[in-house]
Amino acid sequence: MTHWLYLHLRAIAHAVRRLAGQPLGTLLSALVVGIALSLPAGGLLLLDNVAGMARGLSGTPEISLFLELDAGEAEVAAIERRLKDEAALASYRFVPRDEALAQLERSGLGDVLGGLTGNPLPHAFVATPASEDPAMFERLAAEMQTWPRVAHVQLDSAWVKRLHALLELGRSAVLMLAGLLGLALVIVTFNTIRLQILTQRQEIEVSRLLGATDRFIRRPFYWFGGLQGLLGGGVALGTVWLGVRALAQPVAALAESYGAVFAITGPGPQESLAVLAFAAFLGWLGAAISVRRHLAGG
Template identity: 80%
Template sequence: MSNWLYLHFRAIAQALGRLASQPLGTLLSALVMGIALSLPAGGYLLLDNIASLARGVSGTPEISVFLETGAGEADAAAIEKRLRADPQLASFRFVPRDEALQQLEKGGLGDVLGGLDANPLPDAFVVTLRTGDPAAFEALTGEMKAWPRVAHVQLDSGWVKRLHALLVLGRSAVLMLAGLLGFALVIVTFNTIRLQILTQRAEIEVSRLLGATDPFIRRPFYWFGGLQGVLGGLVALGAVWLGVAALAAPVAGLAETYGAVFSLAGPQWPESLAIVSFAAFLGWLGAEISVRRHLASA
């Protein structure tokens, strides 16, 4: 185990030495990888922020459950028991018919309602879900319609469906962009490692004559590609944070025009770790392909 660690530490030191020996090339490669990765990373982060902003502006989607006009307190209690037992619900509130009538009167319909002999409004429950998935809203709505003493279930999810569809489309486009740029970055690393192998051909031949194994020779190149990817990932994170800083004020101003308070959020540590790890993987993958392709002929 100690020998294995020593070999890897030695390979890391060699890779760092090679990176430091060509600072301009290392910087340019990191910038290329970072800028390329910042596009899908920033796009995905922007979509998440747009979703949060839309929820804050449009409000939480709700399901209104209207009871039959002849439903009594026992019927309302039975419905409330069902709602409390449903793990999908984030919250719910009971709106008595008298309270609903008062709300309509405050809304300017007092003259119209004053001519009625009795309150025509039913008791109702207003329900919010933990998820924003339209399929969950549709499924729960169908289930509630079958409950006893329920006259009507109104689903406020038209905007939810449109927003969900747009976000799914946007995320799919971002993933496609990430795949294309990732493929391009693998090619960049492939060529970089190929040049490394060609420039160190004599050193590789001497190492083989001295009994060095293929894993021993390959290991520094793997670490070179991985570390180059890490540098590119850090550049991508920096670019994303610069974008967040530049857009924070305009986005906050846009939210204020809709009466909402919103601040643009940057990548948290899980997203940051994912970006750097993905960049390191791309660097390692390019090195792996290049080493297997060119080292045999070195």
């Protein structure tokens, strides 16, 4: 284990010396990788922020349960117990028929309601699901419609479906872009490692004559590609954060014009680690393909 760690530390040191020995080339490669990765990373971040802003502007989607007009306190209590036991719900509230009528009167319909001899409105519950998945809404609505004394269930999920459809379309487009750019970055690393192998051809031959194994020779190139990708991932995160800082004020002004409070957020720790890991993997993959292609058979 100690010998294995020593070999990898030695390979890392060798790769770092190579990167530091050509600062301009390292900087340009990191910029190419970083700018390319910042496009899909920023796109996914933008989609997440747009979804949060849309939820803030449109409110939380809800499910309304309207009971039958003659439903009494026992039936109301039974429905409330069912709602309390439903794990898929985040919260619920009871709207008595008298309160619903008072809300309509306050909304400017007092003249219309004044001609009624009684209260035509039923008791109701307004439930908020824990998830905004449209399939969850449909399942809950279908289940609640079968409950005793429930006359009608109304979904507030039309905008949720449209939002999910748009976000899925956006994510698919961003993932396709990430795949294409990832392929381009693998090619860039492939050519970089190929040039490294060509410039070190004599050194590699001497190492083989001295008994170096293929694994020993290839290991620094793997680390070179991985570290180059990691540097590019850092540039991508920096680019995304600069974009977040630049858009923070315009987005806040837009949200304020709609009467909402919203602030665009940058990538969190998990997203940042994912970008760095993906960039390092692309660098390693390009290096692995290049090494296997140009060092095969010696």
